[in-house]
Amino acid sequence: MEGEEASAALAAAPPAIPDDEIEIKFVIIPEGFSHIRKFSPAASVQETKEIVEQDLRIPAANMKMMFDGQEISAGALRDIGFVSGQTNQVELRIVYLEEQHGTPTSYVMPDVISVAVHFGVDIPPKVIEVPIERATMKKPFLGGYRSRKSHIEYHHASSQTDAVKRTDDSRPVKVHREAQTAIVQTRSQQSVREQGTQMPTGHLEMEEGDEVLRPLPYFDSEQLAELRLEKAIDLQRYTRGWFARNSAAAVRAAQAEAAAELAAQEAAQRQEAEERHAREIQRRMHPQTRDDFELLYNELEAWRLQETRRINGEGWEEPERLEALSRLLLKEQKLLQTIDRLRLQANDENREKRIRSTLEMMSAPKRWLMSDCEVSQVHTPFTTRAKELMELYHGLRLPLLTVDERLDVLLHVKWTVKEFDCNLTRDIVELIDREADMLNRGRAESSLIGLRKRAANLFLQFIETPEFNPEAGRFQKVPHELIVRPNVRPIEA
CATH class of the missing domain: 1.20.120 (Four Helix Bundle (Hemerythrin (Met), subunit A))
Incomplete structure (x- = not known):
């Protein structure tokens, strides 16, 4: 019935208004729903409220219109400041008089509402028509409260999705044989004392399958004490053996760990010696620092002195000795030239490294310590x-x-x-x-x-x-x- 009344109200709305009339966009506060309608410039505020009452089913006495931050209650639209040719936005608030202590007239939601969606500053808003689906069943009362100032009742609401329709195959099986019949198990137990035994007599003979029980030798308390002592000694013996095996395993593990540590130290020493040897060879083949070149010059000087002593101690004739010394001088000259060439090469490499390091430090970001100790x-x-x-x-x-x-x-x-x-x-x-x-x-x-x-x-x-x-x-x-x-x-x- 409410949908038919809303449709009749919309059908009874006035016909299209020319473009020179005033277009007003009513925004319902605080719901945010919007309703757009055109009016004549000579229409009064009361006539406007009556038209809106027919459209939205809101009593005109409970309407409060705000335009440019001020409430409008009387006067023609042209006198209030509405401009034709553009959309004028009016805030529509639903209020109830203080003297009405009873329940106010219920608000009826229209069948279709207009919602303006804003996408950004430079993008015009898009108005979307949202149809309203009304509940066919009466909603349960979930409680609520009444406002002391406006005497408005606010009820709690709830929503739920549609229930999933289940087929007969998807339902769990609740009735089956295992749930209806108890599982029975049979257990046999041998009692401590035999009952129903019978000794053979003259009129009773043993049948096939009968078991004849004969008494064991008597076990007195002294035998029980000896057995306890024997088992205690066995238990102590096993316990001492377990302790001894644990101690031996710990000793073997410590010996193995010490041997592994010693082997690791020897391997580290060998590795360090090899690295030191390779580093010394690298210092002589590709010297980079001042100490490397000082080492080369010292070794060259030591080699020259050793060769000079060897030549002088050979006992050669003077011409042969001078010739050997001249050959030694030529070798020393070539070695000095090689060292100078390595020095020039090292200077170029060190200069490139220094330039690269300086440029990287110039372009490195600043490191600031923050209050949370993070850099x-x-x-x-x-x-x-x-x-x-x-x-x-x-x-x-x-x-x-x-x-x-x-x-x-x-x-x-x-x-x-x-x-x-x-x-x-x-x-x-x-x-x-x-x-x-x-x-x-x-x-x-x-x-x-x-x-x-x-x-x-x-x-x-x-x-x-x-x-x-x-x-x-x-x-x-x-x-x-x-x-x-x-x-x-x-x-x-």
Whole structure:
């Protein structure tokens, strides 16, 4: 009946209103349902409430309309401030008078409500028509309470999904034979005393299958005490044997553990000796530090003295002795040349390691100790700048690049250094332009080695300058104020 009355009310609504009339969007508070309707500009507030009463079945006396934060109760719509041609939003609140102590008129939900869904700031809201399904059965009373101010009753509500229809096959079996019939088991037991025994007499003969029981020898208390003593001695003997076996197993385990530990120590000592021997060989084959070269020079000097004593002690003639000493001098010269060549190679490798380590420390994130004793790593603008410059420097040093890849790296470096105008950046830009021109001309890679090395060194000087890389200021050994850098001063126009 309620659905038919709502349909009749909607059918009895006035016809479509022209576009020049006022369109009002009623938002029911606090449910948030919305209802849109057009009205004539000359319509009064009371007429508007009556039309809304016909649409939503809400008594007009219980309506409270709020527009622009103020309650509207009388007057024409055009005088209140409604504008035609756009949607005017009005908050519709359902209130009940204080003097009505009885139960207020129940609110009837319409068959279809309009819900506005907002997706974002720049996206217009979408109005969705939601049909209302009414319950066909009377809902049970679950309790509630009454408001002392408005005398409104609030009832508890519950919802439940539809019950799953079960077939006869899915129902559990409740009646079966095992549940109806008890399981009976038969057990036999031999009693302590025999009953119903019979001694053979003259008129009773033993049948086949009868068991004849004969008494055992009498077991007195003294025999029982001797048996207890014997079993106690056996128990003690077994217990002492168990303790002895446990002690022997513990001793064997300790001996095995000591042997394993001794073997592990010997293996560690052998491993350490082998590593020390390999390290000593590596120090002589590929020296890296000052101590390594000092060791080579000392061993060379010891070898020269030993060979000199050997030659002088051979008892050769003077010409033969001088000739042997000259050969020794030539060998010493070649060895010194080899050591110098290794020193140059070590200097280059150590320089590369030092540069790589410095660049990594410049671009490393800051480590801050937080209040919860956790260490947080944070990248600052200075460390980000240092990391970008480090990647460009590694790109300049990369070998075996194609012409397009090399030109791309040169272009990035050029635009990085052109942010500052000084003699250093101009030299770098000039070298980059020269290499790009030679690459475009098809010059061989071998002819560009010196040019690339010079460009990389100048760019490294650019990275180590605090004016261009603020993070490099932490690695300056000499104060910044005492260093004179004429090539990094800005060139005035």
